Amino acid sequence: MSAFSDVSNALRQPNIWFVLGVQDYRFQFGRTAAGLLWAFIQPALWITAIGFFFAPFMGNDSGAYIIHVAFGLAMFTFMSGAISEYGLCFMTHKTIIQNFSLPMFIHVLRDATRNTCRLATELTVAFAAVIFLRHSLEPVALLAVFGLAVNIIAAVAISLGVSMLTVRWRDIQFAIRAVMRLMFFMTPILWSVDQTSGARATVANINPLTHFIEIVRQPILGEVPTMLSYGVTSSVTLAAIIGSYVVFGLRKNNIALWAQT
Amino acid sequence: MIKLEHITLELPVDRHMQASFKTAIGGELFTRNGIRFVKALNDITALIEPGDRIGVIGRNGSGKSSLLRLLANIYQPSLGTLQVEGKVSTLFTNSLGLYLRETGRRNVELGVRLLGLQGGSVADAVEEIIEFTELGDYIDVPMIAYSAGMRTRLGFAIATQIRPDILLVDEVFGAGDMSFVNKAMERMEKMMEGANILILASHSASIITRCCNKALWLNQGKLQAFGDVEDVMGKFDASVR
Secondary structure (H helix, E strand, C coil): CCHHHHHHHHHCCHHHHHHHHHHHHHHCCCCCCCCCHHHHHHHHHHHHHHHHHCHHHHHHHHHHHHHHHHHHHHHHHHHHHHHHHHHHHHHHCHHHHHHCCCCCHHHHHHHHHHHHHHHHHHHHHHHHHHHHCCCCCCHHHHHHHHHHHHHHHHHHHHHHHHHHHHHHCCHHHHHHHHHHHHHHHHCCCCCCHHHCCHHHHHHHHHCHHHHHHHHHHHHHCCCCCCHHHHHHHHHHHHHHHHHHHHHHHHHHHHHHHHHCC | CEEEEEEEEEEEEECCCCCCCCCCCCCEEEEECCEEEEEEEEEEEEEECCCCEEEEECCCCCCHHHHHHHHCCCCCCCEEEEEECCCEEEECCCCCCCCCCCEHHHHHHHHHHHCCCCCHHHHHHHHHHHHHHCCHHHHHCEHHHCCHHHHHHHHHHHHCCCCCCEEEEECCHHHCCHHHHHHHHHHHHHHHCCCCEEEEECCCHHHHHHHCCEEEEEECCEEEEEEEHHHHHHHHHHHHC
16 A cells, blocks of 8 residues: 555544544543543643633733633644654554555554544633633634644644654654653743843744744734744644655655564 | 565665574575575475365474464565565464453454454444354453453454455464364355365464365475365475474
8 A cells, every 4th residue: 555545544444543632642541520621620720720820920911821822732732743743643543554455554644633632622721711711802812723733734644654753763752752851841831932142042943842832822812823833833744744644655655564573 | 466586585684794594493594785684485486276175284483473474465585576465364362462451342343444354344343253162242342351262262353254265374273172163164164165265383283184175385485285174284204304
């Protein structure tokens, strides 16, 4: 099966990847009394705590700061999840890979569905903050929908590429984990690029995660994202699609072999 | 129809190498570019036709599971050409790699989806599988509470639900009790009425002779014999005595 037929066969089977992805997400709350409610409680608690401890320093902008953190955190969790957690896709699903003849890309879509479910709950909490804080959304907020679409497409492509690397070279997962911890502090989630200068601002601007967050967050805060943000995100997304597809095409047949070692 | 022509399958083992390897069981080990490989299948040529019920036999590490995974399109041959015509279903594990903390019913629903069923046929399949497995109220109990035999019943029922053209089964009957094995045999015999192909790897001579009309004997990845089940089993028995 060529890479193209693998991808198109997988896309045609949402009855597998969508159902299993949602099931995976739901399953992590299995046997808990609150169930899916935990998915909302966790980010709500985080945002409330941030609001309580940090927002007073922001004076009149405290409401906007809480929204800044809520959307920043949701988008960072999504993109970092796509790289570190779901970048282990072929190892995570090696039992199914070894036992069922399915398109390989179906496993990537399954994990992407799970990650998108988590994003949906975190964004619900973030929008609840928008309503609670009586923050009015401008028409420019519609640009966030486009930003979200770019994030999701990029996340799928990046997960595929990283999963190809991690199933082949096991060291990579540990390197990624170490880097992603640093990225949390190098990405403007609790702080914003405007508040920084010098090396810190440069680091924030060359960090692609900054721009993936801003193309969703800035429209919500009433601002049009910069051309730099759109330029970086579209370039990274295109590079991820092409790079991952080429590697997948060249080495797809080795995934089941590498996964079993 | 399944046609294997000079099939060789090399599986990577690890990166740590030694100068040479000698083994009494398992395929030939070798290193290439600093990576150790096992030649799981070595120059296999065979033609399997509709109606064939093949028992795959051999010692541990002889390549039985690798052959089944190759036929299921999970592994691709390193050398040679493979032609598989027909819808393939697999039963390689009795846990199906699904959710042991979920109920049997939920796992059946997910399992038949993995095999390609959708819509209303999922609900029909679930009811039929529940009846076949005789799990009763256990179907609504998390699978972690199932015995290995109960998991085997469920796995077998799911794998045989879609009426495949080719059914590949690997060493899963060990955990089933005799009543289940008998029932499973009957189910496979019914499936074979449609001129399907069954390929069954097992260490049990009684299961092989009962289910199969041909046997394929692998030894360290090489095809030792392929033909009438009685003849090949006789040769195999003589070799291990």
